[in-house]
Amino acid sequence: MQVELIEIRDHLSRFAPFDELPEETLDETASQVQVQYYKAGTLILEAGQDITDLHYIRSGAVEILRRNGELFNRLGEGDIFGQASLRRDSRVRFPARALEDTLIYFIPGVLFSQLNESFDNFADFVDTEGSGRLRSAIELQGRANELMKVRVNKLISRPPVMLDAQASVHQAATVMTDQSVSALLITEPMADDPQQRRVVGIITDRDFRTRVVSEALPPETPLQHIMSADPITLQSNDSVFEAILCMLRHNIHHLPILNRRRPVGLINLADVIRYQSQSSLYLVNDIFNRQSIAELQGLVPDVRATFVRMVEDDASAHMIGSAMSSIGRSFIQRLVDLAEAQLGPPPVPYCFMVMGSMARDEQLIVTDQDNALVLDDRFDPAEHDDYFLRLATFVSDGLAACGYTYCKGDIMATNQRWRQPLAVWKNYFNDWIERPNPQTLLNSNIFFDLEAVSGQTDFVEQLHELIATRASGNQRFLALLARNSLNRTPPLGIFRTFVMEQDGRQKNIINIKGRGTAPLTDLIRVHALACGSTAQSSVDRLDDIAKTRLMPPESVDRLRYALEFLSLARIRHQALDIREKREPDNYIEPENVSAAERHGLKDAFQILSNAQKFLRYRYPHTTGDGRP
Amino acid sequence: MKPTVANHASDWPAYLANMAASTRQPSLQRFYKAEWPAADTPLSEVEFIALDIETTGLNPKRHSILSIGAVPFTLGRIRSNQAWQQLVRPHSDLIPESVVFHRITHSDIRQAPRFAQIMDSLVDQLAGRVAVVHYRNIERNFIDQAVRQAFGESLLFPMVDTMQIEADLHPQRQPGWLLRLLGRKPLSIRLADSRTRYNLPLYQAHHALTDALGTAELLQAQVATHLSPRQHLGDLWC
Numbered sequence: 001m002q003v004e005l006i007e008i009r010d011h012l013s014r015f016a017p018f019d020e021l022p023e024e025t026l027d028e029t030a031s032q033v034q035v036q037y038y039k040a041g042t043l044i045l046e047a048g049q050d051i052t053d054l055h056y057i058r059s060g061a062v063e064i065l066r067r068n069g070e071l072f073n074r075l076g077e078g079d080i081f082g083q084a085s086l087r088r089d090s091r092v093r094f095p096a097r098a099l100e101d102t103l104i105y106f107i108p109g110v111l112f113s114q115l116n117e118s119f120d121n122f123a124d125f126v127d128t129e130g131s132g133r134l135r136s137a138i139e140l141q142g143r144a145n146e147l148m149k150v151r152v153n154k155l156i157s158r159p160p161v162m163l164d165a166q167a168s169v170h171q172a173a174t175v176m177t178d179q180s181v182s183a184l185l186i187t188e189p190m191a192d193d194p195q196q197r198r199v200v201g202i203i204t205d206r207d208f209r210t211r212v213v214s215e216a217l218p219p220e221t222p223l224q225h226i227m228s229a230d231p232i233t234l235q236s237n238d239s240v241f242e243a244i245l246c247m248l249r250h251n252i253h254h255l256p257i258l259n260r261r262r263p264v265g266l267i268n269l270a271d272v273i274r275y276q277s278q279s280s281l282y283l284v285n286d287i288f289n290r291q292s293i294a295e296l297q298g299l300v301p302d303v304r305a306t307f308v309r310m311v312e313d314d315a316s317a318h319m320i321g322s323a324m325s326s327i328g329r330s331f332i333q334r335l336v337d338l339a340e341a342q343l344g345p346p347p348v349p350y351c352f353m354v355m356g357s358m359a360r361d362e363q364l365i366v367t368d369q370d371n372a373l374v375l376d377d378r379f380d381p382a383e384h385d386d387y388f389l390r391l392a393t394f395v396s397d398g399l400a401a402c403g404y405t406y407c408k409g410d411i412m413a414t415n416q417r418w419r420q421p422l423a424v425w426k427n428y429f430n431d432w433i434e435r436p437n438p439q440t441l442l443n444s445n446i447f448f449d450l451e452a453v454s455g456q457t458d459f460v461e462q463l464h465e466l467i468a469t470r471a472s473g474n475q476r477f478l479a480l481l482a483r484n485s486l487n488r489t490p491p492l493g494i495f496r497t498f499v500m501e502q503d504g505r506q507k508n509i510i511n512i513k514g515r516g517t518a519p520l521t522d523l524i525r526v527h528a529l530a531c532g533s534t535a536q537s538s539v540d541r542l543d544d545i546a547k548t549r550l551m552p553p554e555s556v557d558r559l560r561y562a563l564e565f566l567s568l569a570r571i572r573h574q575a576l577d578i579r580e581k582r583e584p585d586n587y588i589e590p591e592n593v594s595a596a597e598r599h600g601l602k603d604a605f606q607i608l609s610n611a612q613k614f615l616r617y618r619y620p621h622t623t624g625d626g627r628p
Numbered sequence: 629m630k631p632t633v634a635n636h637a638s639d640w641p642a643y644l645a646n647m648a649a650s651t652r653q654p655s656l657q658r659f660y661k662a663e664w665p666a667a668d669t670p671l672s673e674v675e676f677i678a679l680d681i682e683t684t685g686l687n688p689k690r691h692s693i694l695s696i697g698a699v700p701f702t703l704g705r706i707r708s709n710q711a712w713q714q715l716v717r718p719h720s721d722l723i724p725e726s727v728v729f730h731r732i733t734h735s736d737i738r739q740a741p742r743f744a745q746i747m748d749s750l751v752d753q754l755a756g757r758v759a760v761v762h763y764r765n766i767e768r769n770f771i772d773q774a775v776r777q778a779f780g781e782s783l784l785f786p787m788v789d790t791m792q793i794e795a796d797l798h799p800q801r802q803p804g805w806l807l808r809l810l811g812r813k814p815l816s817i818r819l820a821d822s823r824t825r826y827n828l829p830l831y832q833a834h835h836a837l838t839d840a841l842g843t844a845e846l847l848q849a850q851v852a853t854h855l856s857p858r859q860h861l862g863d864l865w866c
C-alpha cells in the first residue's frame with residue numbers, strides 16, 4: 001500500500017507553485033517532505049550555513065533578515081524560502097527566524113532542481129518570487145479565457161455532504177435539510193485505502209420527487225435503491241469550462257468533484273453560471289416602481305441581499321462595483337423623478353451628477369453620498385435657486401433614508417457651492433488645475449471622478465473634456481495630485497494574527513480601503529489624467545493608460561490585479577459582516593483572512609507600494625514657482 | 629508474569645537485555661538485541677519513532693488493531709519521507725461504532741494481512757528507536773496483546789508519552805469546584821487540543837499515520853517550549 005501523508009500533500013496542493021503540479025509529481029514531492037517545528041524566536045537558517053532543502057512554511061510566520069539584521073521580508077503560511085541560496089551556491093545568504101511558532105516542510109534540493117527543470121511555471125514562480133503568482137492571476141482576464149483556465153475546484157465552497165449507501169431515505173432528507181443542500185453524494189470506503197471514501201452514487205432534490213414520493217417508497221428505503229449510481233464526475237484540476245460542457249452534454253445539474261478518487265466537492269449549475277448575476281436587474285426594476293421615499297427605503301435590505309448574493313456567486317469586484325453603482329444611480333434617478341413630480345418642472349435645464357466611487361462604477365455597500373448640481377448658464381440664483389435647493393434636499397434626504405449617508409465633507413448638491421451653473425464649474429476646474437495647491441487639491445480630489453446621473457448629461461461631458469485637456473499637460477498639477485495620493489501607504493504584509501507596518505510595528509486591524517483600494521484608485525487617477533483619459537472607472541482608466549507608453553504593459557496588468565484583489569477582499573469582508581449581522585465596514589481583522597487571501601493581499605500591497613515609488617519618480621514634485 | 633510498566637521504567641536497558649536473552653522468537657530476538665539508547669542519552673541524540681494505532685475498541689483483550697502508522701524522527705528532523713503504515717486484519721469482530729470512527733469496514737480489511745504476518749516489519753521499524761505515542765496505554769497494551777496472541781510472548785519497549793508530558797505540565801488541569809461552577813472547563817490533553825497550545829495546525833484525526841506525524845510534531849514542540857534537548861531520555865521514557 002502506498003504510504004501517503006494526506007495532510008502534507010493537501011497543504012502543498014493549495015499553494016503556488018505546487019498547486020500547478022501534476023498529481024503524480026505532487027504525490028512524489030509530498031512523499032519526500034521532511035518536517036521540523038520551530039518555537040517563535042528561534043533561528044531557522046543562519047547566514048553562511050549550508051542549505052540542502054527548499055523551506056516551505058506549513059504554519060506560522062518567518063522573517064527573513066539581511067546580514068546586518070535588518071528586516072528583509074516576512075513570510076507566512078504557504079510561502080517558500082531558501083530558493084535563492086539553493087540555486088546559487090547552497091550557502092544561506094539571508095538568515096531566517098521564526099516569528100511565530102512555525103512548522104517547516106523541507107523539500108530536498110535535488111527534487112527542487114528537477115521541478116525547476118521540468119515545469120516552466122514552477123521555475124517562473126520561483127525565479128520571480130511573488131510576480132509569478134501575479135502573472136497567472138492576471139492571465140485570467142476575459143470570461144472565456146477564465147472559464148478555460150480556472151480550475152473547477154475554485155467553485156467548491158464547502159466539503160461535499162456525504163452519506164453511506166445503506167443510509168435511509170429519511171436520513172438523507174434530514175441531512176439535506178440540516179445542511180441546506182440540494183444534493184448528496186453517496187459513498188462507500190475505498191477497498192485499498194479504507195479511511196477514504198469513494199463516490200458510488202448521487203441523490204438530488206429531484207430524485208425525492210421522481211423516485212421516492214411518486215413511487216410512495218417508505219422512509220426507511222436504503223439510498224442505494226433510489227440513487228443515480230456511478231455518477232459522472234470531474235477532477236478538481238479540470239477547468240470550469242469542462243464542467244459546463246459536461247453538464248450540458250449530459251443534461252445534469254450536479255457534478256461531484258474528485259481529487260483522484262476522493263470526493264472533495266459537489267458543484268451545481270448555479271455555481272458554474274456564476275459569472276452573470278441577474279438579480280441586480282430585478283432590483284433596479286423595483287426601484288423605478290416605488291412611489292415614495294418610504295417605499296424606496298423598503299428596498300434597502302434587498303440592496304444588501306443583492307450585494308451578498310453577488311459575492312456568493314463569486315462575481316468579480318468590477319461586476320459588483322458596477323452593479324452597486326447602477327443601483328445607486330437608479331435610486332437617484334427615481335428620487336429626482338419624485339422630486340420633480342412634487343416641485344414641478346425645473347426652471348432651467350440641469351444635470352444631477354455624482355462623484356467618487358459611484359462615478360467610478362466602484363460603489364460598495366458602505367458609502368456616503370457625493371453629489372452636485374450643474375445648472376444651465378441661464379441660471380439666476382435669486383429666481384431659480386429655491387427650486388434647486390429643494391430638489392437637492394429632497395434627493396439628499398431620500399438617499400440618506402436609503403442608506404447613503406450624508407457626506408461628511410458636505411460635498412452634496414444641498415451645499416450652494418456645489419449647486420452652480422456650468423460656467424462656474426468650468427472655473428472651478430480651471431482653478432484647481434492651473435493654480436493647484438496641496439490643500440485645495442486634497443478637497444477637490446473627489447471631483448476628478450465625475451458622472452452624470454440625471455438631466456443634461458452633456459454638461460458633465462463638457463467637464464470631462466475640459467479636465468482631460470487641461471490636466472494632462474500640467475506637470476505641477478499632476479505632481480501635487482501624485483503627492484497627495486502618496487499620503488496613504490499600504491502595510492508591509494499581513495499575517496495570521498497581525499498586520500506588519502513598514503516600520504516594523506504590528507497592528508491587529510487594517511483599513512482595506514484607506515490602505516489599499518483608495519491609494520490605488522488615487523494613483524490610477526493621476527496616471528489617467530496624465531494620459532488625457534476621460535474614463536472614470538479605474539478599469540477603463542487602466543485600459544487608457546495601457547494604450548500609452550507611460551508604463552510597461554506588465555505594470556498595468558499588475559495594477560489591474562492588485563485593484564481586483566484588494567476590492568474583492570474588501571467586498572468579501574463586507575459581505576461577511578452582513579451575513580454575520582454586523583454593520584459592514586472597511587476594516588479587516590487578519591484572523592478572518594484565509595491563508596490564500598493573505599498571499600494575494602501581500603502581493604497586492606507590494607504592487608501598490610512599488611507603484612507608489614514609480615509615481616513619485618514619474619511626477620517629481622516641483623517648487624511653488626513651477627520650477628523643478 | 630507480565631512486568632508492570634512502573635517496574636522497568638527505571639531500567640529499560642536491563643529489561644531489554646533480559647528479554648533478548650530469554651526470547652525464542654527470531655524477530656523479537658533481533659528487536660531486543662538492537663542497539664538501544666542508554667537512560668542518560670540527551671534527547672537531542674535519541675532516534676525516536678512516532679507510533680499510532682487505530683483499533684476496533686478500547687479493550688486489548690476483546691478488540692484488535694486495525695492499522696498502524698509510524699514516522700521516524702529526531703528533535704532536529706521528522707523523516708516523514710520514511711513513514712510506514714500498515715492495515716491489519718483483526719481477529720475480533722468489528723463493532724459498528726469503530727466503523728464510524730475510523731471508516732474502516734469489513735470489506736476494507738478483507739485483503740489486509742494478520743498481525744502475525746506484519747509483526748516482523750513492525751519490530752524492524754521499532755528496533756533501537758524510542759517509540760513516541762500519545763496515551764501509551766493503547767499502543768503498549770494492544771501491541772503486547774497482539775504479540776501474545778500470535779507468538780505467546782510479550783513485547784514491551786520504552787515509550788515517550790506526549791500525553792503524559794502534557795499531564796505533568798498541567799497538574800492542576802481540573803479546575804476546583806468554584807471555578808467549575810463559574811464555567812471553567814478542564815484543560816484537555818487530547819492530541820488535537822495539546823497541539824493547539826503549541827500553535828500546531830489542525831489535522832484530520834483517527835488516521836494512524838497522520839496521528840503519528842502529529843505526535844512527532846507535538847514532542848518537538850514540547851521539548852522546544854518546556855524541556856531541553858540536553859535533558860536525559862531517562863527522565864521521559866516510561
